[in-house]
Amino acid sequence: MKKIIVLSLLVVISGIQVFAQDGPYASQIAINAGLGILTPVHTTFENGQLSDKLVGYKNTMVYWQTISGSYYFRKRLGVRIDLQLGFPNNPVAQRGAFESLILQEFGRDQYYVVENPAFEPLHSSNAYIWGTFMAGVVYRIEGLRWYCYPRISAGYSTIGVRDRDAYLKRKNSNEIIHVSYVRNVDLSVTSSFNLLAGFSTGYKLTNRLYVNADFSLMQSESDIQFTRSVVNVSNAQTLEESTIDYPNSILNFNANIGAVLVLRKRREFRDLK
Amino acid sequence: MLIRRALMTLAVFYLLGGAASCWVDYEGVIPCDPLKYTHKDFEVYNLDNRGAEAIVTHETVVNKHAFGIRLVMDRDEIVSSRFKNIFPIFSTPLYASDCIPNGYVAQDSISSIKIFTIADFDDEHAAGSDVSEYFSISSTSTFSVLSEYVNMHGSDHLYIDQLDGKLDMLLMTPPTDSGAHQFTVEITLSDERVIEQTTNAIDLLE
Numbered sequence: 001m002k003k004i005i006v007l008s009l010l011v012v013i014s015g016i017q018v019f020a021q022d023g024p025y026a027s028q029i030a031i032n033a034g035l036g037i038l039t040p041v042h043t044t045f046e047n048g049q050l051s052d053k054l055v056g057y058k059n060t061m062v063y064w065q066t067i068s069g070s071y072y073f074r075k076r077l078g079v080r081i082d083l084q085l086g087f088p089n090n091p092v093a094q095r096g097a098f099e100s101l102i103l104q105e106f107g108r109d110q111y112y113v114v115e116n117p118a119f120e121p122l123h124s125s126n127a128y129i130w131g132t133f134m135a136g137v138v139y140r141i142e143g144l145r146w147y148c149y150p151r152i153s154a155g156y157s158t159i160g161v162r163d164r165d166a167y168l169k170r171k172n173s174n175e176i177i178h179v180s181y182v183r184n185v186d187l188s189v190t191s192s193f194n195l196l197a198g199f200s201t202g203y204k205l206t207n208r209l210y211v212n213a214d215f216s217l218m219q220s221e222s223d224i225q226f227t228r229s230v231v232n233v234s235n236a237q238t239l240e241e242s243t244i245d246y247p248n249s250i251l252n253f254n255a256n257i258g259a260v261l262v263l264r265k266r267r268e269f270r271d272l273k
Numbered sequence: 274m275l276i277r278r279a280l281m282t283l284a285v286f287y288l289l290g291g292a293a294s295c296w297v298d299y300e301g302v303i304p305c306d307p308l309k310y311t312h313k314d315f316e317v318y319n320l321d322n323r324g325a326e327a328i329v330t331h332e333t334v335v336n337k338h339a340f341g342i343r344l345v346m347d348r349d350e351i352v353s354s355r356f357k358n359i360f361p362i363f364s365t366p367l368y369a370s371d372c373i374p375n376g377y378v379a380q381d382s383i384s385s386i387k388i389f390t391i392a393d394f395d396d397e398h399a400a401g402s403d404v405s406e407y408f409s410i411s412s413t414s415t416f417s418v419l420s421e422y423v424n425m426h427g428s429d430h431l432y433i434d435q436l437d438g439k440l441d442m443l444l445m446t447p448p449t450d451s452g453a454h455q456f457t458v459e460i461t462l463s464d465e466r467v468i469e470q471t472t473n474a475i476d477l478l479e
Contacts, residue, residue: 112325167414172323173338174443178414234409234416234445 024142025075026269029263032068032200032212034258037061038086041217041251060129061086064216065256070138070149072266080126080138082095082150090146095164102166102179112169114176132157133198151216153196161190161224167233176233178204181244192222202260210260218252278435295415309380311352317458317470318343320441327411327441330475337447342388342408342456344440352382381462383427386419386442391455391471404456417446433434444477451478 039060063086072078089272099113136153165180197217205211224246230239302339320341321330390404398404409416417425420444448454454477459469 097365103302114325169325171337173447174322174341174409174411176416222338236416 012131013199022204022265022269024147025072025140026145026207026265027070027260028072028206028266029264030210030260032064032065032070032071032082032214032260032263034212034214034256036063036065036084036256038063038084038218038252038254041253063087063130063256065258068110072138072140075266076140078138078140080136080153081154082132082134082153084132091180097221099166102159102168106168106177106179109171111170111177114167114169129156130160132194134194134198138200147200147202147204147210149200151196151198151200153194155194155196156191157194157220159190159192159220159222159224161185166241169183177232177239178229178231180231181226182228182229184227184243190222190224192220194221195219198254202258207265210262212258212260214256214258216254218254220252222246222248263268304350308426310348310377311351311380312346312383312462312466312468313349314347314461314468315349315458315460315470316345317456317472318345319472319475320443322443327443331473333474334476334478337451337479340447340475340477341411341441341443342383342458344386344442344447344458344460346438347374348437348442350377379427379429379463381464381466383423384461384463386423387459387461388419388442389457391457391460392453393450396449407444408442409445411441411443415445448477452476 032245037060048140050073063084065082066085067083068081070078070080103111103113132155134153135157136151136155138149138151140149141150161183164185165178167176167178169176196216198214198218200212200214202210202212226240226244226246228244229241232239317333318329319335320327320343321332321335322328322339322341323336327343329343386405387403388405388408390398390402392402393399394402394404394407405419409418410422422440442458453474455472455474457469457471459467461467
């Protein structure tokens with residue numbers, strides 16, 4: 001069995017080597033396809049900090065590298081655009097985690113979380129499509145098979161912002177308090193400015209097909225705020241009202257794997273088969 | 274032939290029923306003769322609200338900060354003459370009316386709900402005093418004093434499964450002194466009937 005596997009690998013590798021005849025820096029226009037994850041370097045929700053991810057979604061999200069392409073106008077230098085689309089988890093799924101966090105703040109030994117008959121207004125179940133568009137400059141370092149493309153990019157991402165609330169009933173009491181976080185933006189999806197630094201690396205399977213992995217750090221900036229209110233429902237008295245800043249900058253780690261397809265080679269490689 | 278006659282007879286009934294349901298008043302609105310309910314009686318229970326939700330208690334002691342009274346309403350439905358049809362399937366109106374589908378309207382709405390203490394409650398409320406202001410009706414997201422609640426919901430439209438509804442009236446201002454307490458709940462209806470019930474005696478302790 002081992003012999004069969006080793007022989008098969010040798011056949012595949014030798015086949016690949018037959019195709020990989022181009023020298024380095026052959027591609028001029030290439031497109032990427034891939035699947036990736038995006039996660040904050042410093043987790044927000046788990047640390048009990050407020051962010052849109054607490055209010056709306058989980059920290060880590062899987063996305064599709066939907067449209068991504070590079071154009072090399074010099075041997076080592078090119079431009080790259082990326083459009084990534086993701087499907088964050090349904091915000092309702094975060095409700096339990098949010099309530100647990102609030103309960104922890106007010107004291108599990110003092111309060112219960114109770115059902116809110118007016119659940120719908122603040123716990124909208126609408127999911128949204130996350131998207132980011134980035135454009136930047138890419139530098140090439142290539143061998144015959146392996147390559148590494150460092151790059152820097154800038155662009156915008158969408159941020160899903162959801163209002164959140166919880167009703168807490170005090171133990172041994174008729175008192176109920178309402179804790180709410182209401183966003184200061186009209187839309188439930190807004191945008192953030194991003195800066196990205198990272199690199200792609202991979203192996204050329206053929207002259208036109210590469211296996212690719214992409215790693216980057218993406219800094220997101222936004223100016224979203226939430227109004228936090230604590231109201232004693234029993235007597236309609238506002239106990240606390242404050243403005244909470246969305247973390248102005250969140251550093252995300254971005255990784256994806258996929259393939260690169262070379263659509264057009266540089267002039268000196270076009271006649272090579 | 275027999276089948277044809279039977280079908281013809283059914284068709285005549287259907288058309289007559291349809292014609293009756295097509296009756297439109299001069300404003301172009303189909304008159305509504307809705308289903309109605311009437312308040313018959315109610316029961317009262319002591320509530321223990323120490324936990325996540327209020328439960329009926331038959332204990333003799335409860336925390337005075339977590340005490341309440343549950344009203345369980347006993348309402349009867351009054352079937353409209355319009356729906357007393359020997360062939361019920363022919364009574365379905367062919368046109369929409371302004372009646373609430375499957376809804377019941379109050380024949381006798383609630384005019385007031387009052388709570389009287391049987392024992393001395395505090396310095397300002399001796400035995401026999403009205404202590405309604407100390408109770409609120411809770412629905413988690415809102416607390417309404419009894420008069421507000423009656424203004425808002427005293428003549429609510431109800432569905433059949435809501436006829437025997439319950440109201441939880443929570444004691445928001447407990448008595449200054451701990452001890453045995455008992456309350457009489459008095460409901461006045463729009464037809465001037467007054468129904469009252471008294472809770473079991475219970476010790477309200479700190």
